Amino acid sequence: MQWETVIGLEIHTQLATKSKIFSGAATAYGAEANTQACAVDLGLPGVLPVLNEDVVRMAVKFGLAIEAEVADVSVFARKNYFYPDSPKGYQISQMDHPIVGVGHMDIEVGGVTKRIGITRAHLEEDAGKSLHENFHGLTGIDLNRSGTPLLEIVSEPDMRSAKEAIAYMRKIHELVQYLEISDGNMQEGSFRCDANVSIRPKGQAEYGTRTELKNINSFKFVEKAINIEVERQIEIIENGGKITQETRLYDADKNETRSMRSKEEANDYRYFPDPDLLPVFISEELRAAVKADLPELPQVKRERFIAEYQLDAETAGILSSSKTLAHYFEALVKASGCDAKTCSNWVTGDLLGTLNKQGLDIAQSPISYDRLAGLLQRIADNTISGKIAKQVFEAMLNSEDNADAIIESQGLKQITDSGAIEAIIDKIIAENPGQVEQYLSGKDKVFGFFVGQTMKASQGKANPGEVNKILQDKLKR
Amino acid sequence: MHTKTIAQLAQGLRTGDYSSQELTEAYLARITQHQDLNSFITVTEHQAIAAAKQADAILAAGDAPFLTGVPIAHKDIFCTLGVKTSCGSKMLDKFISPYNATVVEKFNAAGAVSLGKLNMDEFAMGSSNETSFYGAVKNPWAIDCVPGGSSGGSAAAVAARLIPGATGTDTGGSIRQPAALCGITGLKPTYGRVSRYGMVAYASSLDQGGPMAQTAEDAALMLQAMAGFDPKDSTSVDCAVPDYSAGLNNSLAGLKIGLPKEFFDEALNSEMAATIEAAINEYKKMGAEITEVSMPNLKLAIPAYYVIAPAECSANLSRLDGVRYGHRCENPADLNDLYIRSRGEAFGTEVKRRILVGTYALSEGYYDAYYIKAQKIRRLISDDFNKALEQVDVIMGPVSPTPAFGIGEKTDDPIEMYLADIYTIAINLAGLPAMSIPAGFIDNKPVGLQIIGNYFDEAKLLNVAHQYQQVTDWHQQTPKGFE
Numbered sequence: 004m005q006w007e008t009v010i011g012l013e014i015h016t017q018l019a020t021k022s023k024i025f026s027g028a029a030t031a032y033g034a035e036a037n038t039q040a041c042a043v044d045l046g047l048p049g050v051l052p053v054l055n056e057d058v059v060r061m062a063v064k065f066g067l068a069i070e071a072e073v074a075d076v077s078v079f080a081r082k083n084y085f086y087p088d089s090p091k092g093y094q095i096s097q098m099d100h101p102i103v104g105v106g107h108m109d110i111e112v113g114g115v116t117k118r119i120g121i122t123r124a125h126l127e128e129d130a131g132k133s134l135h136e137n138f139h140g141l142t143g144i145d146l147n148r149s150g151t152p153l154l155e156i157v158s159e160p161d162m163r164s165a166k167e168a169i170a171y172m173r174k175i176h177e178l179v180q181y182l183e184i185s186d187g188n189m190q191e192g193s194f195r196c197d198a199n200v201s202i203r204p205k206g207q208a209e210y211g212t213r214t215e216l217k218n219i220n221s222f223k224f225v226e227k228a229i230n231i232e233v234e235r236q237i238e239i240i241e242n243g244g245k246i247t248q249e250t251r252l253y254d255a256d257k258n259e260t261r262s263m264r265s266k267e268e269a270n271d272y273r274y275f276p277d278p279d280l281l282p283v284f285i286s287e288e289l290r291a292a293v294k295a296d297l298p299e300l301p302q303v304k305r306e307r308f309i310a311e312y313q314l315d316a317e318t319a320g321i322l323s324s325s326k327t328l329a330h331y332f333e334a335l336v337k338a339s340g341c342d343a344k345t346c347s348n349w350v351t352g353d354l355l356g357t358l359n360k361q362g363l364d365i366a367q368s369p370i371s372y373d374r375l376a377g378l379l380q381r382i383a384d385n386t387i388s389g390k391i392a393k394q395v396f397e398a399m400l401n402s403e404d405n406a407d408a409i410i411e412s413q414g415l416k417q418i419t420d421s422g423a424i425e426a427i428i429d430k431i432i433a434e435n436p437g438q439v440e441q442y443l444s445g446k447d448k449v450f451g452f453f454v455g456q457t458m459k460a461s462q463g464k465a466n467p468g469e470v471n472k473i474l475q476d477k478l479k480r
Numbered sequence: 481m482h483t484k485t486i487a488q489l490a491q492g493l494r495t496g497d498y499s500s501q502e503l504t505e506a507y508l509a510r511i512t513q514h515q516d517l518n519s520f521i522t523v524t525e526h527q528a529i530a531a532a533k534q535a536d537a538i539l540a541a542g543d544a545p546f547l548t549g550v551p552i553a554h555k556d557i558f559c560t561l562g563v564k565t566s567c568g569s570k571m572l573d574k575f576i577s578p579y580n581a582t583v584v585e586k587f588n589a590a591g592a593v594s595l596g597k598l599n600m601d602e603f604a605m606g607s608s609n610e611t612s613f614y615g616a617v618k619n620p621w622a623i624d625c626v627p628g629g630s631s632g633g634s635a636a637a638v639a640a641r642l643i644p645g646a647t648g649t650d651t652g653g654s655i656r657q658p659a660a661l662c663g664i665t666g667l668k669p670t671y672g673r674v675s676r677y678g679m680v681a682y683a684s685s686l687d688q689g690g691p692m693a694q695t696a697e698d699a700a701l702m703l704q705a706m707a708g709f710d711p712k713d714s715t716s717v718d719c720a721v722p723d724y725s726a727g728l729n730n731s732l733a734g735l736k737i738g739l740p741k742e743f744f745d746e747a748l749n750s751e752m753a754a755t756i757e758a759a760i761n762e763y764k765k766m767g768a769e770i771t772e773v774s775m776p777n778l779k780l781a782i783p784a785y786y787v788i789a790p791a792e793c794s795a796n797l798s799r800l801d802g803v804r805y806g807h808r809c810e811n812p813a814d815l816n817d818l819y820i821r822s823r824g825e826a827f828g829t830e831v832k833r834r835i836l837v838g839t840y841a842l843s844e845g846y847y848d849a850y851y852i853k854a855q856k857i858r859r860l861i862s863d864d865f866n867k868a869l870e871q872v873d874v875i876m877g878p879v880s881p882t883p884a885f886g887i888g889e890k891t892d893d894p895i896e897m898y899l900a901d902i903y904t905i906a907i908n909l910a911g912l913p914a915m916s917i918p919a920g921f922i923d924n925k926p927v928g929l930q931i932i933g934n935y936f937d938e939a940k941l942l943n944v945a946h947q948y949q950q951v952t953d954w955h956q957q958t959p960k961g962f963e
Contacts, residue, residue: 046799049559049678051713081795092798273842278685
């Protein structure tokens with residue numbers, strides 16, 4: 004039997020506001036437990052939520068970016084459940100009237116573009132954290148995260164493989180950072196995902212019974228969790244069993260999913276409109292203001308890079324994957340005056356290679372775009388060769404100096420003076436009569452030996468074009 | 481001086497007839513003397529004396545806010561910094577609030593001196609003050625009778641002249657009904673007029689704080705201090721606060737009074753009907769015109785209220801889980817045991833009943849049939865009132881079907897108890913302002929007249945109430961033993 008996988012994702016992205024969604028407490032990560040929780044976040048008797056305006060603006064921004072309907076009126080609702088890190092005994096979320104309605108996101112897998120439907124995106128508050136260590140059999144509660152704004156982005160079950168799910172998740176991750184509505188930091192939990200997974204015989208129209216995989220916090224784990232869950236489901240069905248609708252937890256250490264609760268055990272959340280909060284009205288003015296403020300989106304930028312800089316699709320994709328990287332590239336082209344191809348080669352090759360090795364982000368690059376531009380200009384005007392440029396680049400990584408200063412202080416200037424090169428070549432020809440003999444008898448390969456010797460003697464500074472020309476002249480004679 | 485009104489006391493403080501400290505000590509002595517009324521849960525003697533001394537210094541310096549030095553007390557539903565805020569429940573018996581409610585802050589800013597916290601039905605759920613963890617409050621007019629609820633402690637204390645004015649809250653009649661049963665003046669403002677921040681929530685879409693005092697003039701002074709937009713309460717309304725005292729003496733000639741025929745049907749007993757009719761006659765003498773109005777959906781108010789209020793309370797009370805504050809059971813075996821026993825031990829029967837009703841009404845499969853339907857009824861009731869208020873300036877009627885009933889008389893029959901609010905509940909559903917003013921006696925027990933006005937028309941209500949109090953003296957009567 005041929006099985007088809009069906010996946011839908013629910014992505015929780017933390018919005019990058021200074022204060023919480025319903026209180027004035029700070030949202031900064033990593034503070035001492037319970038120091039960033041005010042009376043509202045602690046759920047004291049009598050406190051009331053007040054909606055943070057920035058949160059609304061960010062949600063509208065996201066909605067416009069995925070070409071979704073942004074609701075004229077959206078409503079906050081209470082989702083009721085008891086848990087120690089949920090201080091009010093309910094979470095303020097949105098149910099029947101989410102702020103962002105139907106939209107979409109295009110992904111590319113294996114060179115094919117596919118449109119993934121987005122059902123909705125709604126605002127809600129995050130819970131606190133339960134701490135199980137260092138409390139001698141008790142549980143500690145840290146409510147710093149309580150009330151942190153989240154945008155939950157719910158997709159249609161449109162993905163057919165773990166690869167598509169990852170591609171979709173990456174695109175959303177890229178977008179929220181582009182829009183500057185989230186830092187996307189997965190280690191700190193700013194971007195996490197639940198996956199709804201089911202299988203069905205290929206060609207069957209109706210969906211199979213799905214399971215929900217909870218809280219998967221990295222791209223790698225999403226792929227692993229989905230694949231392992233699909234295997235599990237296939238095995239059950241092929242052995243004549245049935246899938247139970249349930250929530251499952253992915254255990255990264257054991258690479259397995261295990262049951263958390265079945266549908267029968269699922270909570271009845273008893274959603275109802277929160278009487279403490281008024282409906283949110285989005286005016287045409289706000290929509291227009293946010294739209295005017297919208298940055299060039301990744302997809303548009305990608306296409307522009309291909310058209311404007313004649314980049315191939317893959318390179319354009321890499322360079323537009325982050326706003327900072329795209330900016331670095333464009334600034335480099337402008338500052339250096341060099342052709343885009345050279346610039347993109349340096350950025351995607353040497354620069355990103357080095358940054359990856361050092362675990363740095365483009366924003367933390369030790370070489371700014373204008374320093375790199377200085378280096379590329381020296382290649383273009385033949386001051387140094389491409390090979391020497393790599394050496395200068397290495398030196399720049401560990402120094403504040405610009406390329407000119409390094410070339411100067413290390414004496415790396417290319418020798419283009421044909422007299423000087425001729426002198427070196429004359430000496431090498433004189434010292435190697437045997438090789439000259441071989442070359443003249445038709446062994447063309449020996450030519451490389453002379454080039455190598457010349458470059459070595461000039462410490463790599465001789466202009467390679469010039470060397471070739473002079474060598475050919477002299478050896479023929 | 482305990483028979484004086486807030487207006488008189490504020491004047492006396494200014495002219496130096498007495499100091500705030502003298503006043504405060506005199507009232508504290510009366511509170512102690514009449515503690516068998518059980519109207520106070522907490523008396524903050526030391527803080528009160530300190531605040532009174534400070535008020536005297538401010539008065540001496542001149543330019544003091546109007547309520548400077550005037551003793552008041554808060555219903556124990558308002559959070560008070562550093563003072564126990566129990567909400568009448570074992571659950572919060574040991575809860576010392578780390579912050580002040582906005583209403584408390586506003587009274588502090590106006591210079592009032594708080595003497596303590598007043599008894600109430602547990603979490604404001606009740607119409608007799610009998611559901612309080614701290615025991616029933618006695619009605620000073622009939623010591624074996626209830627003072628009404630849920631703001632029963634406030635009403636009894638003002639009626640017994642233990643305090644010249646008190647705060648109350650009204651979700652389905654909790655200011656007006658005890659005011660009526662205790663023969664004082666109570667005002668439930670328009671929903672959104674007074675901040676709910678720091679007022680322990682019972683039913684958030686209905687709860688509203690308001691003043692309880694001897695006279696409409698005092699209620700105006702207190703409302704002046706309480707009212708206004710609060711950025712901490714999204715449901716408070718950002719509209720200007722008028723001078724509530726300015727129009728008290730406006731003539732009522734030509735005032736259009738609407739009498740809903742549904743209020744005056746055969747269910748209203750004849751003595752009550754006669755008392756209300758007598759009050760209306762006083763208004764006729766002042767030149768008011770009487771019109772009959774109809775509100776056909778009024779009969780649906782109680783069922784709608786007993787879906788909406790419990791639904792909201794079932795969520796509002798979830799934070800009382802024994803985890804961060806409030807009662808926690810001893811040696812919980814696990815998390816569920818902690819929840820079940822902490823809540824089971826600390827909530828009283830009526831609170832549990834409403835949590836269960838509300839949880840049921842919100843459950844999957846029942847939500848549309850109960851909660852959504854109740855919201856639709858709420859809309860119909862609002863429409864009824866809005867239509868009536870297009871024709872008339874104010875609507876009048878009874879507050880309570882009967883005067884104060886006996887302690888223990890209705891505790892076994894929750895439905896009977898719920899019917900005590902039959903004339904008040906619809907007003908909360910519509911969000912309108914309404915008052916209860918003393919209008920006579922039946923069997924030596926006070927009876928209240930209800931005056932209902934349009935949104936944010938509190939000044940009109942106060943004017944209408946004040947004019948009545950210029951030609952009657954029901955509000956000046958003091959119960960025997962408390963003169």
